[in-house]
Amino acid sequence: MLNRKDLLGLEDLTKEEIVTILDTASSFKEVLERPIRKVPALRGKTVVNLFFEPSTRTRISFEMAEKRLSADTISFSQTGSSVSKGETLKDTAKNIEAMEIDAIVIRHSESGAPHFLARNLDSVVINAGDGSHEHPTQGLLDLLTVREKKGNLAGLKMVIIGDIAHSRVARSDIWGFTKLGADVSICGPSTMIPAEVEKFGVRVHTRIEEALEGVDVVNVLRIQLERQGQPLFPSVREYAKLFGIDGEKLKRAKSDCIVMHPGPINRGVEIDNEVADGAHSVILGQVTNGVAVRMAVLYLLVGKSAPFLPLEEGEKDH
Amino acid sequence: MKPLREKAKILDEEGVRRVLTRIAHEIVEKNGGTGHLALIGIRTRGVPLAERIRKMIAAFENKELPMGTLDITLYRDDLELISPQPIVKRTDIPFNIQDKVVVLVDDVLFTGRTVRAAMDELIDFGRPREIQLAVLIDRGHREFPIRADYVGKNVPTSRKEIVHVELKEEDGVDGVTIEEPVEP
Numbered sequence: 021m022l023n024r025k026d027l028l029g030l031e032d033l034t035k036e037e038i039v040t041i042l043d044t045a046s047s048f049k050e051v052l053e054r055p056i057r058k059v060p061a062l063r064g065k066t067v068v069n070l071f072f073e074p075s076t077r078t079r080i081s082f083e084m085a086e087k088r089l090s091a092d093t094i095s096f097s098q099t100g101s102s103v104s105k106g107e108t109l110k111d112t113a114k115n116i117e118a119m120e121i122d123a124i125v126i127r128h129s130e131s132g133a134p135h136f137l138a139r140n141l142d143s144v145v146i147n148a149g150d151g152s153h154e155h156p157t158q159g160l161l162d163l164l165t166v167r168e169k170k171g172n173l174a175g176l177k178m179v180i181i182g183d184i185a186h187s188r189v190a191r192s193d194i195w196g197f198t199k200l201g202a203d204v205s206i207c208g209p210s211t212m213i214p215a216e217v218e219k220f221g222v223r224v225h226t227r228i229e230e231a232l233e234g235v236d237v238v239n240v241l242r243i244q245l246e247r248q249g250q251p252l253f254p255s256v257r258e259y260a261k262l263f264g265i266d267g268e269k270l271k272r273a274k275s276d277c278i279v280m281h282p283g284p285i286n287r288g289v290e291i292d293n294e295v296a297d298g299a300h301s302v303i304l305g306q307v308t309n310g311v312a313v314r315m316a317v318l319y320l321l322v323g324k325s326a327p328f329l330p331l332e333e334g335e336k337d338h
Numbered sequence: 339m340k341p342l343r344e345k346a347k348i349l350d351e352e353g354v355r356r357v358l359t360r361i362a363h364e365i366v367e368k369n370g371g372t373g374h375l376a377l378i379g380i381r382t383r384g385v386p387l388a389e390r391i392r393k394m395i396a397a398f399e400n401k402e403l404p405m406g407t408l409d410i411t412l413y414r415d416d417l418e419l420i421s422p423q424p425i426v427k428r429t430d431i432p433f434n435i436q437d438k439v440v441v442l443v444d445d446v447l448f449t450g451r452t453v454r455a456a457m458d459e460l461i462d463f464g465r466p467r468e469i470q471l472a473v474l475i476d477r478g479h480r481e482f483p484i485r486a487d488y489v490g491k492n493v494p495t496s497r498k499e500i501v502h503v504e505l506k507e508e509d510g511v512d513g514v515t516i517e518e519p520v521e522p
Contacts, residue, residue, distance in 0.1 A: 043425070044425070044426050046428075047409070047426040047427055047428050048426065050428045050429060050430070051412070051429075054429075054462065054463060055462070055463055055464060056462040056463070058462070059412040059413065059459075059462075060412065060413060060458070061411075061412040061413075089412075316426075319412075319426065
């Protein structure tokens with residue numbers, strides 16, 4: 021059961037809630053393989069996608085999930101909207117809610133923006149990435165991908181490589197994977213490792229060879245070149261040499277390891293072509309699972325938003 | 339919910355076997371053989387019933403019919419009435435239903451809403467030549483104009499009563515009982 025109005029992050033979800041979402045997503049994968057890839061579960065519901073930050077795959081993935089469930093969807097981007105006229109986030113959201121909608125999916129560059137909306141709106145709020153805080157549906161699709169490939173998550177060794185300090189994906193993955201019993205470590209240049217990160221229950225490596233030793237899962241984060249105004253490493257070439265994942269470095273991981281990447285990929289920087297397109301890569305599977313996970317989250321949160329009417333005495337489903 | 343007590347035993351293990359055998363024969367007879375036939379069980383208890391009918395037809399016709407399972411959770415028009423958050427399970431139809439005579443199988447026919455949802459879902463998979471319906475128990479109280487082609491047993495009930503079907507595959511035993519609420 022998912023006993024909550026909103027999905028804001030994996031930090032406050034219980035292990036049972038995460039498993040419920042993953043189980044539901046597994047069932048929805050079958051819907052994506054049908055001749056007609058659409059079910060009427062959210063017919064009559066309206067979902068608004070508020071994307072205050074550029075996004076291609078997350079936004080398309082959410083829109084596709086909404087349409088596969090027969091919800092009505094409206095997508096909004098900051099450019100060309102009243103936000104550029106100075107309207108506050110709260111006013112924008114309140115006005116949209118006044119049009120009788122059921123849910124808002126929000127991506128925002130400020131950490132905590134979805135939490136702020138969740139407190140101020142009656143509608144369901146789903147976090148599609150907030151600043152460097154969390155990206156819960158990405159964390160869930162990573163969990164689903166690993167569970168599909170490896171079965172149980174308990175005891176699996178996973179390493180997350182890259183800019184941990186600025187990565188909302190890393191944060192959601194750390195919460196999700198540790199809750200499900202995986203042994204998580206992180207690796208990156210020391211300038212990209214947040215202070216006191218060990219408190220989250222992860223081990224820290226700054227040498228990639230050490231970090232990759234015997235791991236089952238390698239999650240390679242994107243180096244945000246567009247945010248490198250004040251670079252956290254001397255040069256892209258040096259980063260690629262020290263931390264970029266190529267076939268040679270990957271030999272240290274288990275022979276049946278899987279390699280993930282949240283995309284978009286900087287080929288030749290954080291990951292080489294031979295790895296990104298190689299036998300260990302599950303990167304495109306992650307994208308497919310993204311739609312299934314978002315369908316599950318929408319179904320579990322928005323599908324139950326109608327008032328619950330208890331069964332009449334003795335009434336039974338048939 | 340008030341406690342329930344058993345009012346009547348409708349079918350025991352032998353009774354279940356007997357009515358399923360009759361249904362299996364009726365399906366083959368009505369369709370003039372097994373050509374074009376396929377069975378689809380509606381989760382949860384329709385699935386083992388469809389599997390048993392399939393085995394029976396295989397035994398006396400020497401033909402394995404294609405079989406699938408349907409989870410109608412996403413197609414119910416009254417999801418919130420069933421439970422606050424129904425668990426979605428997989429639908430699995432591993433064959434093309436185009437031009438097939440599909441026999442839907444379920445344990446109890448009551449309001450007809452499950453069957454309506456099952457038909458809605460099924461036609462999203464293609465265009466079957468015909469859809470037929472087989473149920474172990476028809477307890478009446480239809481809310482939609484739906485009738486079954488094959489009925490194991492017609493059981494008149496009041497709306498307050500509950501028809502309780504148990505199958506070995508799900509519950510460890512076979513049997514059908516009517517239960518009624520205990521009045522104070």
